[in-house]
Amino acid sequence: MKLKKLFKELDECQIKGSKETSITGITANSKLVAPGNLFIAKKGKTHDGGHYIPEAIEAGACAILTDLFDPSLKQIVQIIHPNPLAIESTLASEYYQHPSDELFMVGITGTNGKTTISFLIKSLLDAFHGPCGLIGTIEYIVGSHRYQATRTTPDVINNHKMLREMCASGSRSAVMEVTSHALDQGRVDKIDFDVAVFSNLTLDHLDYHVTMEQYCEAKKRLFTALEKSRKKTAPKWAVFNSDSPWAEQIMQGCSVNCLTYGIDQKADLRASKIRLGGQGTHAVVTYRGETVECFWPLAGRFNIYNCLAAMGVMLTRGIPLKALAEKMACLPTVRGRLEPVPNALDLKIYVDFAHSDDALLNVLETLTEIKKGKLIVVFGCGGDRDKTKRPKMAQACERFADLSIVTSDNPRSEDPQAICQEIVKGFTRQDAFLVEVDRRAAIQKAIEIAEPNDSILIAGKGHETYQVFAHKTIEFDDVKVAADICSQLNYSSNPS
Numbered sequence: 001m002k003l004k005k006l007f008k009e010l011d012e013c014q015i016k017g018s019k020e021t022s023i024t025g026i027t028a029n030s031k032l033v034a035p036g037n038l039f040i041a042k043k044g045k046t047h048d049g050g051h052y053i054p055e056a057i058e059a060g061a062c063a064i065l066t067d068l069f070d071p072s073l074k075q076i077v078q079i080i081h082p083n084p085l086a087i088e089s090t091l092a093s094e095y096y097q098h099p100s101d102e103l104f105m106v107g108i109t110g111t112n113g114k115t116t117i118s119f120l121i122k123s124l125l126d127a128f129h130g131p132c133g134l135i136g137t138i139e140y141i142v143g144s145h146r147y148q149a150t151r152t153t154p155d156v157i158n159n160h161k162m163l164r165e166m167c168a169s170g171s172r173s174a175v176m177e178v179t180s181h182a183l184d185q186g187r188v189d190k191i192d193f194d195v196a197v198f199s200n201l202t203l204d205h206l207d208y209h210v211t212m213e214q215y216c217e218a219k220k221r222l223f224t225a226l227e228k229s230r231k232k233t234a235p236k237w238a239v240f241n242s243d244s245p246w247a248e249q250i251m252q253g254c255s256v257n258c259l260t261y262g263i264d265q266k267a268d269l270r271a272s273k274i275r276l277g278g279q280g281t282h283a284v285v286t287y288r289g290e291t292v293e294c295f296w297p298l299a300g301r302f303n304i305y306n307c308l309a310a311m312g313v314m315l316t317r318g319i320p321l322k323a324l325a326e327k328m329a330c331l332p333t334v335r336g337r338l339e340p341v342p343n344a345l346d347l348k349i350y351v352d353f354a355h356s357d358d359a360l361l362n363v364l365e366t367l368t369e370i371k372k373g374k375l376i377v378v379f380g381c382g383g384d385r386d387k388t389k390r391p392k393m394a395q396a397c398e399r400f401a402d403l404s405i406v407t408s409d410n411p412r413s414e415d416p417q418a419i420c421q422e423i424v425k426g427f428t429r430q431d432a433f434l435v436e437v438d439r440r441a442a443i444q445k446a447i448e449i450a451e452p453n454d455s456i457l458i459a460g461k462g463h464e465t466y467q468v469f470a471h472k473t474i475e476f477d478d479v480k481v482a483a484d485i486c487s488q489l490n491y492s493s494n495p496s
Contacts, residue, residue: 003063003077006038006094010087014069017077021063026095026157028088035060042085043067049084065091089189092160099163100192101230104129104173106313107188109222110199110241112359113306114152114177116298117199119334120310125173127327128319133166135159136177137353138335138463143169148465153182156189163191180218181208188222192230195313196222197239199305201246202358207386216246226256237316241305242267259316261308263301269312271304278370281307285325287315292325299338300366302359336462338363341479343486346452348372351478353462355382355409357392360459364400373454374402376446380439380460381423383414383468390419394426394433401457403449404433407442409460410468439467439476444485458482 004019024036030052033039039056041049041064053064053073063077065084081087093100106121108114115137122141125132134141137152142165153159153176166174178188178196201216226236236256240247243262251258261269268287271294275282280297281304296307311324333339341349350367354360360379367375377397381390397404406423408416416437427433436442446456458478461467467476 001095003038003079006091007079009094010081010090012081013065013087014080015077016069016080017063021077023063023095026091028155028157030055030059033059033061035062037061038063038065038079038091040084040088040091041066042088043083044085085186089156089160089186092157093190096160096164098190098192098230099160099167100174100190102167103133103163103171104317105191105193106173106175106195106197107178107191107193107222108176108197108199108309109178109180109183109219110197110244111202111356112354112362113199113302113309114179115353116303116306116334116337117197117309118175118177120306120328120331121175121313123331124310124314124319124324124327125175128314128323129317130172131170133162133169133171133174134176135162135174142166143171145169152177153179153187156187159188159191178222180215183221184208184218188225193222193226193236194231194234195237195239195316196226197309197313198223198244198247198250199241199309200244200358201250202356207388216249219246220250223250223254223256226254237313239309239312239316241309243305257316259312261305261312263304269308269315271308274301274304276301276366276369285311285321287311287321290321292322294325295329297329297331297333299370300362302362302366303338336464336479338366339462339479341458341482341486343483344490345447345450345486347447347450347486348453348455349447349458349482349486350456351458351462351482353464354379354459355461357389357396360393360396361399363457363459364396367455367457368400371455373451375400376403376405376450376454376456377401378405378407378439378442378446378456378458380407380409380416381419382409382460383412383416383419385412387422390422391426394423398427398429398432401432403446405442405446406433406435407439408437408467409439410464411470412468413470416469440481440485443478443482447482447485447489456482 003021023038026038028040033056039061065079108117118136122132122134140147223238239259242260242265260267263271270286271283273284285294336353339351352363354363406420420435465477
């Protein structure tokens with residue numbers, strides 16, 4: 001694409017050099033520059049892209065977007081804009097030819113439930129609407145390719161790039177998990193969503209947002225953006241969990257079509273007569289006077305909300321309620337979300353991504369309802385993240401668990417022992433917990449302590465296959481580690 005086309009709508013930019021220059025790609029990461037690329041030298045909170053211009057030129061960049069003209073750089077085209085960051089999304093959308101215009105786009109935001117909801121919606125769209133791509137916490141699904149996710153919501157350039165690749169692969173729709181950080185940092189700007197989903201808002205990320213009100217305002221941006229749509233082909237929809245105390249504030253001022261879902265409060269889509277079980281949930285679901293009986297192969301009250309959210313999105317597409325109920329009865333489970341660990345020790349072992357006190361409460365409440373013996377929890381808290389939730393996580397565990405084993409999560413730059421000490425401040429009883437900083441040893445201790453029919457929850461990391469320390473990242477998969485320990489213990493008990 002030529003620079004004159006890429007910058008055609010950006011009159012405030014000054015192009016110093018030939019507008020006929022063709023570029024082969026755009027990036028804001030100097031380490032990813034390829035020959036012929038446009039390098040966006042933007043200023044972030046911790047880095048100034050201007051410092052990496054020499055590295056970008058060395059790698060073959062043919063043009064630089066920067067805030068200051070440098071007369072010494074005569075061999076390269078310079079595009080001057082006072083704030084390159086402000087136009088990054090416009091350039092990404094233009095370069096990749098507005099891919100979200102060609103897809104039915106669903107964005108999901110909320111503290112908990114985003115991943116499960118996104119996989120449920122993808123499965124339903126695959127069935128009723130055709131091939132669907134996905135961008136989220138566990139993986140990115142682009143056509144027949146699956147990539148391990150590096151972050152829940154990637155940077156704005158990669159988002160537009162993946163959406164274009166989805167279009168090229170034949171996808172008709174795309175589902176995205178949209179974090180509050182991504183909304184605040186503009187990572188989904190110029191992506192035109194058709195439906196936005198709000199799952200819930202609970203205590204988390206206050207290290208970044210400071211207050212719950214600011215956290216809420218960040219989430220709200222997904223819904224205000226619906227009103228500024230380029231697409232005029234179909235009405236926009238906002239799908240809200242009406243049982244969330246923050247739903248009304250998020251909905252306030254939302255001028256697009258709204259569909260609410262819930263259990264306790266009055267809602268357009270509502271579940272009642274709920275029967276929870278270890279293999280799934282039975283409920284009666286009502287939508288605009290129509291009633292169907294549903295079975296969802298997902299355990300727990302919190303998963304009822306996730307299923308209703310997915311059904312709500314599909315109802316905005318005109319899919320009949322009865323057809324949805326039939327399809328959802330056989331949907332696959334989601335990796336790292338109450339994922340069972342098969343074992344020969346007669347233990348019920350589950351791995352779950354719950355890493356906030358609210359998410360932990362939801363999972364523990366579910367296991368309390370279906371457990372037969374004691375409930376043991378292995379958990380920690382991530383380093384360099386919101387510290388206010390650490391004692392609250394302990395309080396959640398003490399409320400439901402017979403024993404908690406406090407361990408490391410992803411300590412990052414913090415001292416793992418210090419994190420554990422902050423967590424245990426939330427316990428009121430000394431006999432409610434043990435501390436074992438080594439995560440593998442903590443999991444082994446839980447399995448050794450447990451007796452047949454006891455339940456063990458290994459919380460915090462879910463689908464992750466690594467553990468991050470200050471100076472290293474190691475392979476660590478809770479499911480594999482627990483399975484290996486069970487096999488070893490079973491062999492030592494039955495060596496023949």
